[in-house]
Amino acid sequence: MDRLLETFFNPEVMVTSAPYLVRGLWMTVRLCAVVIPLGMAAGLILATLHHLRHRWLNVLLIIYVDLFRAFPPLMLLIFVYYGLPYVGLVLSPFMAVTLAFMLNTSSYYGEILRAGIESIPHGQWEAARSTGLGRAQTMRYVILPQAVRSVLPDLVSNTLEVVKLTSLASVVALPELLRMARVAQGVTFNPTPLILAAGIYFILLWPFVRLLSRMERRMLAPAA
Amino acid sequence: MIDSFFNLEIMAQVLPSILDGMGITAVLSILVILTGTVLGLLLATIRALQKRPVDLIIILFVDAFRAIPPLVILIVTFFALPYVGIQLSGLVATWLCLSLVLAAFAEEIFWAGILSVHKGQWEAARSTGFTFLQTLRFVVLPQAMRLALPPLTNRAIAIGKSTALASVVAVPEILNQASSAQAQYANASPLTLAALAYLAIFIPLVVLSRWVESRFAWKH
Numbered sequence: 001m002d003r004l005l006e007t008f009f010n011p012e013v014m015v016t017s018a019p020y021l022v023r024g025l026w027m028t029v030r031l032c033a034v035v036i037p038l039g040m041a042a043g044l045i046l047a048t049l050h051h052l053r054h055r056w057l058n059v060l061l062i063i064y065v066d067l068f069r070a071f072p073p074l075m076l077l078i079f080v081y082y083g084l085p086y087v088g089l090v091l092s093p094f095m096a097v098t099l100a101f102m103l104n105t106s107s108y109y110g111e112i113l114r115a116g117i118e119s120i121p122h123g124q125w126e127a128a129r130s131t132g133l134g135r136a137q138t139m140r141y142v143i144l145p146q147a148v149r150s151v152l153p154d155l156v157s158n159t160l161e162v163v164k165l166t167s168l169a170s171v172v173a174l175p176e177l178l179r180m181a182r183v184a185q186g187v188t189f190n191p192t193p194l195i196l197a198a199g200i201y202f203i204l205l206w207p208f209v210r211l212l213s214r215m216e217r218r219m220l221a222p223a224a
Numbered sequence: 225m226i227d228s229f230f231n232l233e234i235m236a237q238v239l240p241s242i243l244d245g246m247g248i249t250a251v252l253s254i255l256v257i258l259t260g261t262v263l264g265l266l267l268a269t270i271r272a273l274q275k276r277p278v279d280l281i282i283i284l285f286v287d288a289f290r291a292i293p294p295l296v297i298l299i300v301t302f303f304a305l306p307y308v309g310i311q312l313s314g315l316v317a318t319w320l321c322l323s324l325v326l327a328a329f330a331e332e333i334f335w336a337g338i339l340s341v342h343k344g345q346w347e348a349a350r351s352t353g354f355t356f357l358q359t360l361r362f363v364v365l366p367q368a369m370r371l372a373l374p375p376l377t378n379r380a381i382a383i384g385k386s387t388a389l390a391s392v393v394a395v396p397e398i399l400n401q402a403s404s405a406q407a408q409y410a411n412a413s414p415l416t417l418a419a420l421a422y423l424a425i426f427i428p429l430v431v432l433s434r435w436v437e438s439r440f441a442w443k444h
Contacts, residue, residue: 070429071422084412
């Protein structure tokens with residue numbers, strides 16, 4: 001037991017590795033602050049375009065969405081980071097991660113928002129338009145607020161997935177939480193930093209997992 | 225551009241190893257999906273017994289594996305456990321970690337489905353002489369499945385794609401094969417081939433998930 005504690009929960013190593021992990025956590029937060037809004041915005045654009053009901057445009061949108069839902073995010077990242085330089089497009093790890101994850105998450109956010117918009121009865125459009133609101137205004141003030149509410153659990157769930165996704169950035173040596181934990185493990189010859197990193201993720205994301213369980217339960221509840 | 229991404233000569237040379245990788249990706253995905261789903265169903269069944277201490281343990285397990293990124297779990301398993309003498313191969317580590325992650329999500333999905341079945345159905349079935357397991361098997365689960373299937377399909381596909389993480393622990397699946405070939409030939413064509421390989425496996429599943437979603441759509 002002592003040896004287990006010594007190995008996985010070594011207090012000295014915790015102190016030594018703390019600065020590394022704090023730096024890594026900060027990078028993870030910055031990454032999320034960029035990737036999540038970008039992915040949501042791109043997803044919203046996809047969903048809005050879909051709603052124009054232009055036949056060929058919709059075929060293209062579905063192909064885009066399905067394509068980027070079929071590629072593993074790590075493959076997209078490797079492709080962007082190691083593939084694009086061959087055509088002279090060298091991106092920093094941060095840019096590569098942002099681009100790869102935006103392609104991936106926008107298709108998920110797009111699907112979710114599309115489903116939300118479609119769940120709003122058509123009468124709402126007609127009513128809003130007949131009061132003199134323009135198309136964009138109707139979307140902005142009438143449809144979207146209701147659509148977002150109806151797919152809120154999915155939006156929260158996907159956002160949680162995006163935060164977890166940022167750990168893949170460690171593969172292209174972006175110094176985020178997981179990467180810095182590996183660096184600290186190399187410096188201290190001890191796996192405590194890895195356990196700490198897992199603990200940090202757990203503590204940060206646990207409230208959202210709980211919240212999500214509740215929301216999902218409430219959506220299903222009225223089965224009387 | 226064509227020479228860097230669609231170099232047919234290099235593609236032809238790399239094809240056999242990518243095909244090997246496809247085999248590993250496919251087998252690993254199937255194993256993970258089977259193990260994870262069965263384990264998730266088992267956990268949901270145990271939770272339906274409503275034993276408080278056991279429930280708490282299951283909830284803690286499920287929450288932890290839903291909150292911690294799969295790559296972190298894999299790295300801890302692969303790089304931390306050897307310090308106490310537990311050395312798993314990359315393949316076994318990936319299989320174990322992804323199965324546990326899927327089990328956590330599947331438990332939550334099955335449990336939500338089971339909860340959605342009205343309590344009266346349990347009571348009615350039990351009063352006709354059905355045992356707990358018979359009630360679950362013949363009355364509750366068939367109804368719960370309808371709700372559980374769409375999210376379960378999506379989650380299973382996501383986990384199948386996560387097998388790409390195995391490349392980090394040196395399992396020679398598609399992405400790993402493609403990365404090393406890319407470095408060896410100093411050309412991006414192997415990565416293009418890898419992308420096509422993933423499409424071949426996962427596009428049918430994504431289309432299937434669209435169908436499942438519309439077939440079992442939940443009308444509010």
